Amino acid sequence: MNELSKPFSANIIDGLSMPQFVQLGNNLIAARFDLMKFTPAKYILDTALQDCQLRAGGHVIESSSGTFALALSILCSLYDLRLTLVTGPTSEIVRWRLENLGAVLHTVHASKNCEGGIQQARLNLLTDLHSSVPGSFWPQQYTNPLNSLSYRPVAERALVIQPKINAIVGTVGSGGSLFGIASVLKRRNPSLEVIAVDHNRSVIFGAQAKRISKMCRETFEQILAMGAGIPMGNVNFELCDEVHWVPVPKMVQKVHDLHQRTGMLVGPSSGAALAVAEWRAARDPSQNVLAILPDHGVRYVETLFNPGWLNNWNKDLIRQWGGPRDIASLEDVSEGWCRFKWGRRTYRDVARSDPAPRPAGYDP
Template identity: 80%
Template structure:
C-alpha cells in the first residue's frame, strides 16, 4: 500500500456517530462500502486468490465501485468495472483512479433488471480474463463479516441499541452489523429499508410515482432486481418500502437542519429511523447513513434536475401505511412486519432463480 494509505483507510472505514435526536444516533459513513471492499481484497491477497499487481473485476455503479477504485489504486491492482449509468462526477472519479469501465444502459427487460444485465456482461468479460479476481459483493460472506469491528465499536461507544434501521442493497452492512448487536441484545429489532421498485423482499409495487420509475437506477445505491445472498431474512423484523421523492425530501431537510450532505439511500434510512424513534421514545435507535452526497451534485442537489420531478417532490408522502401482505405494497411509504421468517414463508416461494453471471 502507498505510504499515505493508512490515513485514507482510517478515514473511510470508520463512521462518525452523530446524535440526531435524544434516542436516535446515525452511523454516518464517508464511503461505507470501503469496509467490505478492503476486507475482501485483503483476504484475497493473503490467500493467493489475488496476486500483487493482479486484476480485479466487479459489477457496481455506486459506492462499492468507488471503494474498489480507491483500493486498487492504493494496492497497485488493475480494475475493470461493469457499471450502469453513472453521473459525470462518479465516472470521472472511477476513471481518474485507473478503473476501466464497461457501461450497461438501463435494462428494459424487467423491473430493476439492471443488475441482471450487468452480470451478464461481467460473465462474458470474465471468460476472457481467467486470471481476474471477482469480489462477488452480492453473495460473498466476507461482505457481512467485514462490519464486525464497526458493530463492536457501537457496543463500546453507544447506549444499548434497541432498533437498527438500514437500507438494503447487497445486505452486508445492515445484517452484518445487526448480527453482532443481536448477540448482545437478542431482542434487537432489525428494520430493513427498500424502495418500492425493488424485488429484494419479494414485492414490487404495480403502481409507482414517475420519479421512482424514471430515476431509481440513476440515483439509488439500494434495492435490486435480483436475489441478494447477504440478506438474512430470518433476522429481519420489519421492512419499509420508501418512495424516491420521500428520500429526496428527507435529504434536503437534513441539509437545512444540520448542513450534512448525504445521498438518497441515507434519506430513506433516516426517514424510517426518525419515524421509529418518535414512535418509541424510550428506545435507542441506530441508523446507517452509507455515503456522502457528492455523487449526487448533478441530480438531487441540482435545481434544474429537481424541477423535472416537482409534482412528486411537493407531495406530502406522510408516514408509513402498514400492509399485511407483499401484494399490498404500493407507490407510497409502506411498512410490513416480516417477523424473522424465511423468504418463502412470506413470499410463498423461494427467491427467483439467479441470473446469468450470478455464480459464486
C-alpha cells in the first residue's frame, strides 16, 4: 500500500508518530516533533483497547494542558472515544483546538492551597471525575511505564540516521521521552551521556530555587511544557548524568534564534533543550549529540511570538544569560543557567549527599 492509498486517519497517525530528524550542526542532530506526546498517547490507548481496559466508544479522562491533551483529543476523535480533560489555564488557541476536537474541559485556575501546585490540584479533581464515571480509562501519563516504552521506534530510527550517538539532551516533564529514548540508545552505547533539562521553578530533581527571575516565576504555568510541581514516576534518575536548569528568557531567545536561522517554529521546551545541546556539541566536536525538540510553536502564538507579550519581559529578554554555572548543591539552583552532575545516582543517594532541603513529602 503506498502513502496516498492509506486510510486518511492512518496518514495522520504516521505523520504525528515520528519526528523529523534535522542536522543543526556538524555533530548536532535534532529529533523535531510536531506533537511528541502523540507517540505515548497512541501507544497507551492502543494497548488499553487491545487489553479491554478501554472499550469502543469508551470514556478517557486525563490531566493535561499541553501536548498530551492535544494528542489525546486527536486520537479520541479518530477512535470515536469520549474525552474529558482536567487542565490548567490554557491559551485561546489550545482551548479552541481541544474543544473543537470534542474534548470536555475542566479548568483549574488556582493552586495556592494545594501542596504540589496546580498539577496536584488537577490530579485531585481528576481522581474525583474518574471515580464518578464508571468504566472510564485514565492513561496516567506521569507514571505509566508504557509512556517510556512507546519511544523505542524513535530511538531505533535515530540510530539508523546516526549509529553513534554520544549524548542525548531532552527536557523533562513526565520523564517518558528522554529516558525512554535514552534506555534504547544506551544498549548500543553504554557510555551514552544523558542530559536532563529542567525549569528552575520545577521540583522534579529536588531543587528549590530561592531566587529566580520574575519571568521564570510568573510564566511557569502560562507556558508550562516542562518541569513540574510534583514528582514524576517515569523519571529514571539512574540513567541521568547531569541536569541543567535553563531560565525562561534563555529558552525564548533560543526559540527566536532558531526561527531566524531556519524558519522552524518551536516551543520553549525545544528552546531549552537546544540551548543545552548546542553547548554540549561545542564542548567536544568529535562527539555526536541528539537533541529532542518536543513540540511545534503554534500553541505559543499568544505568548512567545506575540510582540505585546514579549514587551512585558523586555529587560529579561535583552539580558545575555551565557552558559551554565556548575553547582555543587541543589540548593544553589538560581535564576541563571545551572548545571549539576547527577552521576547516575538514585534520587535518595543524591538527597543523602546534598544538604539542600527537599520539597515537603517528596520521595520518588
